[in-house]
Amino acid sequence: IVCTSTTPIPLLDYLGETDKLVGFPTTDYISSEKMRKRIDGGKVTDLGVDKGLNLERLAVLGPDMVMGYTMSGDYGQFRKIETLGVPVVINGEYLEEHPLGRAEWIKFMALFFNREKEADSVFNVIEKNYLDARALIEDVAPVTVLSGIVYGDGWFLPGGRNYQARLFKDARCHYLWEDTESNGFLQLAFESVYEKAHDAALWIGTGSYGTLAEIAAADGRYTRFAAFQQGRVYNYDARQGPRGGNEYLELGYLRPDLILKDLIKISHPGSLPEHELFFHRKLP
Numbered sequence: 590i591v592c593t594s595t596t597p598i599p600l601l602d603y604l605g606e607t608d609k610l611v612g613f614p615t616t617d618y619i620s621s622e623k624m625r626k627r628i629d630g631g632k633v634t635d636l637g638v639d640k641g642l643n644l645e646r647l648a649v650l651g652p653d654m655v656m657g658y659t660m661s662g663d664y665g666q667f668r669k670i671e672t673l674g675v676p677v678v679i680n681g682e683y684l685e686e687h688p689l690g691r692a693e694w695i696k697f698m699a700l701f702f703n704r705e706k707e708a709d710s711v712f713n714v715i716e717k718n719y720l721d722a723r724a725l726i727e728d729v730a731p732v733t734v735l736s737g738i739v740y741g742d743g744w745f746l747p748g749g750r751n752y753q754a755r756l757f758k759d760a761r762c763h764y765l766w767e768d769t770e771s772n773g774f775l776q777l778a779f780e781s782v783y784e785k786a787h788d789a790a791l792w793i794g795t796g797s798y799g800t801l802a803e804i805a806a807a808d809g810r811y812t813r814f815a816a817f818q819q820g821r822v823y824n825y826d827a828r829q830g831p832r833g834g835n836e837y838l839e840l841g842y843l844r845p846d847l848i849l850k851d852l853i854k855i856s857h858p859g860s861l862p863e864h865e866l867f868f869h870r871k872l873p
Contacts, residue, residue: 590701591636591647593657595839597680598624600698603711603843609702612636612650620830620839642666648673654701656680686772688752688759688845689716695843718846722853723759725860731763732856735782735789735816738796739808743776746794753794756845760852765789779810791856792816793869795824801872820871823855827870837868 591612592598598621601607607623612634619625627633634650637643647655647670654676657667667677678701682694692715699708734757737746747753748771749764757764765786769775792814798804801822804811816822825848828836841848851869854861 591650591652591655591675593642593655594680595619595834596682596842597656597698599840599843600695603695604699604702604704604707606702606704608632611652612647614638614642617832618830618834618839619832620828620834620836625831640666642670644669644673647675651675654678656698658683682842686750686752686755688756688848689719691752691842692716692845715844715846719759719849722846722849722861726761726853726857729761729857729860731761732791733786733789734762734764734856735786735792735814736764736794737774737782738794738798738804739779740796744779744782745774745776746782748773748775756848756852757793760849760856762791762852762856779808783810783813787813788815790816790821792822793824793852793855795822795872799824799826799872804872822872823869824872825851825868827866827868841868 590609592610593614595618598610598619601610602621602623607627610624610627610633613619614636615638616628616633616635619628624633634646636646652675655667655670656678658680670677680694680697682691685691693712695711696705696708699705736753737744746766749767749769750772751774754764754767758767766775795804798807801817801820804817804822811817825837826835830836847867850861850864851866854864854866855869
């Protein structure tokens with residue numbers, strides 16, 4: 590198999606099929622320890638940049654299938670791949686609005702390897718962990734949360750139907766844009782975000798900024814938020830691959846239970862005293 594995004598990588602790992610990946614665009618993005626061993630051993634061919642996949646290398650490689658995705662509905666590249674005699678399968682996990690819906694796509698991957706029983710077992714554990722954690726905090730008071738950062742001309746943050754917003758909701762966080770209808774990302778003016786969220790208790794998700802000093806240096810207005818002033822700012826970059834890949838963006842789709850526990854630990858620390866933050870970290 591050739592995959593064109595990192596999210597199927599953990600599916601292969603958890604199904605015991607790590608050795609089936611033979612090609613990937615820009616292998617530096619992969620963080621999985623098991624897969625990095627294959628890459629470092631020369632067993633996974635780097636196929637270039639995703640949108641400009643090297644079709645000659647792919648043809649020489651001759652995989653049994655390519656698992657791809659499309660955010661725009663553009664199948665042009667995949668049709669070219671099929672002219673090489675290589676079947677293309679679309680993985681649509683990113684269309685799921687519920688975190689457990691995304692995790693359940695391990696069952697889709699399992700079909701190609703006759704690993705249905707293993708997939709059921711993996712998903713059942715993840716689902717139980719998620720639901721058990723959510724049940725722990727059903728009666729606690731929600732904590733107000735801000736998310737996102739300014740890119741270019743606007744502040745980008747999850748819409749109310751985005752799966753990140755659902756994670757906030759299940760962690761008993763009052764995400765201040767939870768009532769919006771978008772399942773993608775909102776682009777808002779800095780002033781409108783500040784007006785609504787300057788008193789938010791938590792700020793979770795700061796893009797590429799890794800410290801409070803970096804955030805302040807980028808725009809001094811960030812320092813006016815209460816969450817910044819109180820040092821209650823977190824990002825999901827705690828686990829980085831050896832070549833700079835972010836494990837949250839790779840493993841997170843399969844393990845929403847770990848994301849949820851992180852968010853509960855951050856927002857309601859007394860509810861999960863034994864849990865250590867996995868994907869998230871508090872910005873110094």
